[in-house]
Amino acid sequence: MGRILTLLHKYWSKSTAQRWMLAEAVLFLILARLSLALLSFSRLARFLNWQPKCDKVIGADRERLRKEVGEAVNVAAEHMPLEMVCFPRGIAVQAMLRRRGILTTLYYGVANLSDRGLGAHVWVQDAAEGVIGHHIAGHYTVLMQYPNKC
Numbered sequence: 001m002g003r004i005l006t007l008l009h010k011y012w013s014k015s016t017a018q019r020w021m022l023a024e025a026v027l028f029l030i031l032a033r034l035s036l037a038l039l040s041f042s043r044l045a046r047f048l049n050w051q052p053k054c055d056k057v058i059g060a061d062r063e064r065l066r067k068e069v070g071e072a073v074n075v076a077a078e079h080m081p082l083e084m085v086c087f088p089r090g091i092a093v094q095a096m097l098r099r100r101g102i103l104t105t106l107y108y109g110v111a112n113l114s115d116r117g118l119g120a121h122v123w124v125q126d127a128a129e130g131v132i133g134h135h136i137a138g139h140y141t142v143l144m145q146y147p148n149k150c
Helices: 002-011 016-038 041-049 059-079 086-099 134-139
Strands: 105-113 117-126 129-132 141-146
Touching: 016 041, 016 059, 016 086, 041 141, 059 086, 059 117, 059 129, 086 105, 086 117, 086 129, 105 134, 117 134, 129 134
Parallel strands: none
Antiparallel strands: 105 117, 105 141, 117 129
16 A cells, blocks of 8 residues: 555656556556456457557657556556566556557567576567567567457
């Protein structure tokens, strides 16, 4: 509870839009975590594969929204009482951007990590632009992407 209070205090001085985005990020992280725990992977994949017909946001607005959503999800995830690893973060970012008319791709990859053995990672890209989790994506081999471009 103390972590969430710290988060609220930290963001109280921000704009109303930023506070709402942070609240949305908390909600989407919780929904993503519940989805991973309760849904079969085939149902989750249907959700991840769904995309609106077209992108609605372009240019500087698109870049700004990518940055704001990624930051809100990362900040919210760091203050949640439950650990929010890359998979719920990726789902939350993709859903929040989709809601704003920005189509992204969620990637699921694996790598043989020298210190931990086999590891998995999720990241989200907007074409060539990374949104979340992309900084270490180069170490992973893509197993699947959503929406599935096959």
